[in-house]
Amino acid sequence: MKIDRRNFLSLGAGATAGLAFSPLPWKLMDDSSIWTQNWPWAPVPTDGEASYVDTVCSLCSGGCGITIRKIGDRVVKAEKKDSDNANSGICILGLSSPQLLYSPSRIKTPLKKVEDKWVKISVKQAVAEIAEKLKGLRKDKLSHTLACISGSSAGTVPALFERFLTAYGSPNFITVPSVKDIYKLVFSLTCGASCIPAFDIANSDFVVSFGTGLLDGWGNPAAAFKAHSILKDNKKQLIQIEPRLSNTAAKADKWLPIIPGTEGVLALGMANVIIGKQLYFNKNVLFDSVTEGFEEFKALVEKDYSLEAVSNITGIKQEDITALAEDFMKAQSPVALFGRGEGSTPGSLHEMMAVNFLNALAGNFNKTGGVYLLSEPDYINWTHPVLDDAAYYNINAKRLDGAGEGKYFLAKHLLNRLPEVVNSSKTSPINFLFVTDSNPFYTMADTKLVEEAFKKIPFIVSFSSYMDETASMADIILPNHFFLERYQDIVTTCGLKPAVGLSKPVVNPIFNTIHSGDAIISIAKALGGTIAESFPWDNYETCLQETLEAKKDVMDKELFWIDESGVSNAFADSSGKFEFINDKTRQTKPYIFVDAQGEKKKYPLTLIRFDSMRIASGYTANSPFMTKTVADTVIKENDIFIEINPKTAAEYNLAERSKALLTTPKGKAQVRVHLYEGIMPGIISMPSGLGHTGYDSYLTGKGININELIGQIEDPASGFDAAWGIRAVLARV
Amino acid sequence: MSETQKVSASDNKRKNTGGTTILFFLIGVAISLAVGWVIFPKLLYLKKSQPIDFSHAVHNEAVGDCDSCHFFREDGTFSGSPTLAQCIDCHEDVQGDTEAEQIFVEEYIAQNKEVPWLIYSKQPDCVFFSHAAHVKKAEMSCESCHGEIGTSETLPIYEENRITGYSRNIWGKNIAGIKKHTWDRMKMDDCGECHEEETGDKGSCFQCHK
Numbered sequence: 001m002k003i004d005r006r007n008f009l010s011l012g013a014g015a016t017a018g019l020a021f022s023p024l025p026w027k028l029m030d031d032s033s034i035w036t037q038n039w040p041w042a043p044v045p046t047d048g049e050a051s052y053v054d055t056v057c058s059l060c061s062g063g064c065g066i067t068i069r070k071i072g073d074r075v076v077k078a079e080k081k082d083s084d085n086a087n088s089g090i091c092i093l094g095l096s097s098p099q100l101l102y103s104p105s106r107i108k109t110p111l112k113k114v115e116d117k118w119v120k121i122s123v124k125q126a127v128a129e130i131a132e133k134l135k136g137l138r139k140d141k142l143s144h145t146l147a148c149i150s151g152s153s154a155g156t157v158p159a160l161f162e163r164f165l166t167a168y169g170s171p172n173f174i175t176v177p178s179v180k181d182i183y184k185l186v187f188s189l190t191c192g193a194s195c196i197p198a199f200d201i202a203n204s205d206f207v208v209s210f211g212t213g214l215l216d217g218w219g220n221p222a223a224a225f226k227a228h229s230i231l232k233d234n235k236k237q238l239i240q241i242e243p244r245l246s247n248t249a250a251k252a253d254k255w256l257p258i259i260p261g262t263e264g265v266l267a268l269g270m271a272n273v274i275i276g277k278q279l280y281f282n283k284n285v286l287f288d289s290v291t292e293g294f295e296e297f298k299a300l301v302e303k304d305y306s307l308e309a310v311s312n313i314t315g316i317k318q319e320d321i322t323a324l325a326e327d328f329m330k331a332q333s334p335v336a337l338f339g340r341g342e343g344s345t346p347g348s349l350h351e352m353m354a355v356n357f358l359n360a361l362a363g364n365f366n367k368t369g370g371v372y373l374l375s376e377p378d379y380i381n382w383t384h385p386v387l388d389d390a391a392y393y394n395i396n397a398k399r400l401d402g403a404g405e406g407k408y409f410l411a412k413h414l415l416n417r418l419p420e421v422v423n424s425s426k427t428s429p430i431n432f433l434f435v436t437d438s439n440p441f442y443t444m445a446d447t448k449l450v451e452e453a454f455k456k457i458p459f460i461v462s463f464s465s466y467m468d469e470t471a472s473m474a475d476i477i478l479p480n481h482f483f484l485e486r487y488q489d490i491v492t493t494c495g496l497k498p499a500v501g502l503s504k505p506v507v508n509p510i511f512n513t514i515h516s517g518d519a520i521i522s523i524a525k526a527l528g529g530t531i532a533e534s535f536p537w538d539n540y541e542t543c544l545q546e547t548l549e550a551k552k553d554v555m556d557k558e559l560f561w562i563d564e565s566g567v568s569n570a571f572a573d574s575s576g577k578f579e580f581i582n583d584k585t586r587q588t589k590p591y592i593f594v595d596a597q598g599e600k601k602k603y604p605l606t607l608i609r610f611d612s613m614r615i616a617s618g619y620t621a622n623s624p625f626m627t628k629t630v631a632d633t634v635i636k637e638n639d640i641f642i643e644i645n646p647k648t649a650a651e652y653n654l655a656e657r658s659k660a661l662l663t664t665p666k667g668k669a670q671v672r673v674h675l676y677e678g679i680m681p682g683i684i685s686m687p688s689g690l691g692h693t694g695y696d697s698y699l700t701g702k703g704i705n706i707n708e709l710i711g712q713i714e715d716p717a718s719g720f721d722a723a724w725g726i727r728a729v730l731a732r733v
Numbered sequence: 734m735s736e737t738q739k740v741s742a743s744d745n746k747r748k749n750t751g752g753t754t755i756l757f758f759l760i761g762v763a764i765s766l767a768v769g770w771v772i773f774p775k776l777l778y779l780k781k782s783q784p785i786d787f788s789h790a791v792h793n794e795a796v797g798d799c800d801s802c803h804f805f806r807e808d809g810t811f812s813g814s815p816t817l818a819q820c821i822d823c824h825e826d827v828q829g830d831t832e833a834e835q836i837f838v839e840e841y842i843a844q845n846k847e848v849p850w851l852i853y854s855k856q857p858d859c860v861f862f863s864h865a866a867h868v869k870k871a872e873m874s875c876e877s878c879h880g881e882i883g884t885s886e887t888l889p890i891y892e893e894n895r896i897t898g899y900s901r902n903i904w905g906k907n908i909a910g911i912k913k914h915t916w917d918r919m920k921m922d923d924c925g926e927c928h929e930e931e932t933g934d935k936g937s938c939f940q941c942h943k
Contacts, residue, residue: 007754010758011761013761014762015762018762021766022766022768022773023770023773024768028896031897034857034896038857
């Protein structure tokens, strides 16, 4: 039999026909269609039992009560805690916490930098190496050259770090400043005792906000939003004074655009109207009996803050200033708010004091709808650390930031002075630096100056959970647990009723991380001697349990402990009165409101920063989810937009989305232009919170960090950074 | 050679060629049928053993019924395969003398490690199925879909479809998709068939594909 081509064709035809009668093609077709739907990149929810755990968010200083939804052991959602408590609520950053918990940019194990490369080490090894270095420093009698930058001064973890420095022999515990510092200062200077304000926005009938971002991240965002909603539901007034139409301004009853930096002048101009028209008598406040320095204050405002002068400086019409002052005093329970945006920078002391004088003139202290003067939560009652001779001698050394002495006598911490102090010395006055709960290399203004200082510091230990900008400059990283993996007390004191919340672990630590509280206790124990003696706790959890023992029942049930005892010892010391002017404030005179850096002629525009709930600008950076919600008129791919009034844009021949070169006295950046009627002519604005160089591909290189373009301006009265912007110039590219 | 002889030779050749062609055609058919019905199923499915063996019969006798281990949670969701949390009550220590029991206690219970069971009835992620609607509301028995697994002495070999990654139990043991019992297959058509019988309608897409 001869086999030819025809036979093969026949075989093929038979095979084809046979296939049709076999399950193969039909089954393959079915399987292929299922296979095309197997997308390994698509997130698939895990199966398991749903459970809910309450905790307190610590991604910002707000400390909101939240509920975490879990399926099995996996966190799947963060929600607002269902509670009447004012602090219960959630913002977009809190909603992102599951994404941040499982983020690929988390540091998974302690790391050590060896020849500019990260090498994984064990917790034990990291603690031993840190202790060994610190022992050497102490042996060389340089214990005062240890410094610590902490994100907060309140709560047990910052207290443990401060305690460590004291026991070790260093006075250089420095916290990241915020508007909370200026609040404390304003009230302690004028009310004679240490107290913090709680603005009763919800019960007020007339709120004048000097740039305070009630809806832009100020204070505890959840509580601030709730207070704002109640104010609106009650159909009461909110007047927002700021150069840009922020979210808060857009929701206000009236927006008064003001030349930035002149808010304090406006407040004193309003005070002049109130005093001139004797409107304060309407409040039945007998100023002679309840205030000090009123006559001197009256003379000051009458002399320097006439309506005409104030109108010229602020850009607000005289009749508007008069009407605002009259409406403020006509109200039953008016309140004046201060602190710009979300309050991440302290600002000018005199500006804040000037606004608070309006509260004094309205006589609204400790009254419903006014300003409650409350004590800070005081629950950490540890015995004093044990000091050996070396520690005792060195804790009395001069603080590196100069706080508490000379012209900085009013401040307790001055982080903003640190870069200059380090850079101006031949060798770094800091030999060893702890950085905890903060990312100063990113959040501090004048990035170049800060970078130079950090590079000069011989040894840095970061406790960051993420490879942020500061962590990447460290020598050892001892990564902290994420807040959903740890216990911690969270103290909230920014402008609303102070509360202590209890953050509880929701899941077991995912990676080889260590609670910062445990880390510092371990380092202390490894150092031995009186330093170890100062830390009698086995671990952080024991320390926290002992500290909160008295409040255990309340916190177990409610998560929060809010001190309702109310009024502090305000007005109890010194004169017992509100002091418009006293010996201390006289030392800070004359009244200087901080102007922007740069020559007006060379830099005709003014660049200001703005805060947004959609962009985290503090220690915690944006989650990918948050960045997705930012409008493409703010960031488009990697290009950042500046907002500019169409009139100003026309002068520079700039159209929507044009590329431009933005130059300030501190740096240059290529930006795109967004024409925005909601910004005053001559002013340009840029969001804070973008332009990261650390973290991961979701964040790196997205936009510009405004701190690279803005310098620090030392407030002559307090020493805090009071910069609110900088002069700038634009050129079309 | 005469003209007649030439034609006859040509006819014979054509006849032979035709026969060969049919033979080859039939061979082709036979190969395809053999490949499609016998070889293909063997190649398509990867045989896997469960991490440890398990006797439903023994457990059923000990605990009473299916929902002692495969229970509904308080929120109405179905627990599916038991986790260690359910097993640990009885199996904290080794019971009996089987090798599977020893492995279970030593490698999983003692190390607090969940057993990575291979789930015979796992549907693709795009399918939403509510046990509560079928078992509680429609009062269907477990056997309707899962067959007689509850009385099995040992766990069957898990056959994983190399293309889809799902169990053979979804398509059914019969490669042609022919079923004798309701539990023989768990494909969409089987859901539709039952729904049509019980409700008069196959249902809409979004009932299952959320």
